[in-house]
Amino acid sequence: xxxxxxxxxxxxxxxxxxxxxxxxxxxxxxxxxxxxxxxxxxxxxxxxxxxxxxxxxxxxxxxxxxxxxxxxxxxxxxxxxxxxxxxxxxxxxxxxxxxxxxxxxxxxxxxxxxxxxxxxxxxxxxxxxxxxxxxxxxxxxxxxxxxxxxxxxxxxxxxxxxxxxxxxxxxxxxxxxxxxxxxxxxxxxxxxxxxxxxxxxxxxxxxxxxxxxxxxxxxxxxxxxxxxxxxxxxxxxxxxxxxxxxxxxxxxxxxxxxxxxxxxxxxxxxxxxxxxxxxxxxxxx
Numbered sequence: 286x287x288x289x290x291x292x293x294x295x296x297x298x299x300x301x302x303x304x305x306x307x308x309x310x311x312x313x314x315x316x317x318x319x320x321x322x323x324x325x326x327x328x329x330x331x332x333x334x335x336x337x338x339x340x341x342x343x344x345x346x347x348x349x350x351x352x353x354x355x356x357x358x359x360x361x362x363x364x365x366x367x368x369x370x371x372x373x374x375x376x377x378x379x380x381x382x383x384x385x386x387x388x389x390x391x392x393x394x395x396x397x398x399x400x401x402x403x404x405x406x407x408x409x410x411x412x413x414x415x416x417x418x419x420x421x422x423x424x425x426x427x428x429x430x431x432x433x434x435x436x437x438x439x440x441x442x443x444x445x446x447x448x449x450x451x452x453x454x455x456x457x458x459x460x461x462x463x464x465x466x467x468x469x470x471x472x473x474x475x476x477x478x479x480x481x482x483x484x485x486x487x488x489x490x491x492x493x494x495x496x497x498x499x500x501x502x503x504x505x506x507x508x509x510x511x512x513x514x515x516x517x518x519x520x521x522x523x524x525x526x527x528x529x530x531x532x533x534x535x536x537x538x539x540x541x542x543x544x545x546x547x548x549x550x551x552x553x554x555x556x557x558x559x560x561x562x563x564x565x566x567x568x569x570x
Contacts, residue, residue: 286335292351293343295370302350303343303371305379306335312383312411313339313375314563317368319390319417320487321356321476322469323349327389329545333556337564339379343371345392347483349474356479357447361486364395365403376408385412385563390515390542393418393507394491401499413505414562417513417542419487420495421520431520435492442489447482458514460546495520498529506533506562508555510540510547 287307292300304324316330324342331340346367347353358364368386375381388396393415400413421431456466469475499505509521518536525534537555540547544555 293371293374295367299346299352301343301346301367303341306331306340307379308339310337310339312385313341313381314385314387315371316342316387317392317395319392321479323474325474333559334563341375356476356483358483358486361490365399368395368399369403384410386410388415390417391419391487394494397499398490398494400501401494409502411503413501413503416508416544417516418507419491419516420524421517423514423517435489439489442485447480449478450481451478454515458541459543460541461548462546465543465546495524501531508535508537510542510544511536511538512540513542515542
């Protein structure tokens with residue numbers, strides 16, 4: 286098995302940190318992590334699928350070890366363009382011919398946006414899996430976002446002024462396991478104060494992407510924990526049951542936002558589901 290950490294230079298000169306595990310399998314999994322975290326928090330993908338797939342995980346620009354202002358983005362759709370460049374890099378450098386996409390939380394939003402507007406018919410993923418994509422946001426702020434025209438959010442997002450802002454997410458709501466919060470805070474590669482520019486860009490992009498069907502041209506799955514307090518479960522339910530019905534959608538009862546970091550009784554059913562979706566002869570032969 287070939288495994289390395291490397292920096293992939295994009296067309297604008299930005300270098301993204303990536304972990305590439307190549308085991309000679311016919312298909313790749315390309316994984317995109319969530320806001321304010323990094324690829325290392327999704328090592329379970331290597332453990333679950335490292336023997337059956339080649340795997341590429343990368344740090345988003347401004348995240349982890351990648352270049353860019355910490356947790357800041359000028360244009361949210363840059364993340365989708367970056368994902369496309371990662372795909373082209375793997376196709377050229379590793380002769381990748383088949384691939385699947387995985388995205389968690391904001392990474393799920395990026396993956397959905399890529400499928401909706403960026404994926405090319407001549408080199409399309411065979412499978413897409415997203416967990417907890419933010420089709421809506423919780424609490425009073427979520428209601429405000431829901432009832433405010435997206436033109437206003439686009440205007441706010443275009444404002445050049447941006448400040449780091451902490452405390453928007455209760456880290457206790459990531460998992461029932463209290464050590465997940467402690468580990469998150471101690472991890473220097475995580476960011477506790479995302480820029481307001483990134484937050485507003487994410488809201489505007491979410492409103493646009495989930496305003497109509499994704500129309501995926503491959504099998505696609507979406508999941509969420511029923512007790513997720515980071516994204517709005519009701520909005521995600523509504524989207525995948527009334528707007529985009531072609532996606533296979535599953536709710537994991539009593540689980541919080543990071544189902545992969547949950548206590549065993551919640552994590553195991555999620556991992557079993559992941560395995561049942563990915564470890565299939567259609568994708569590994």
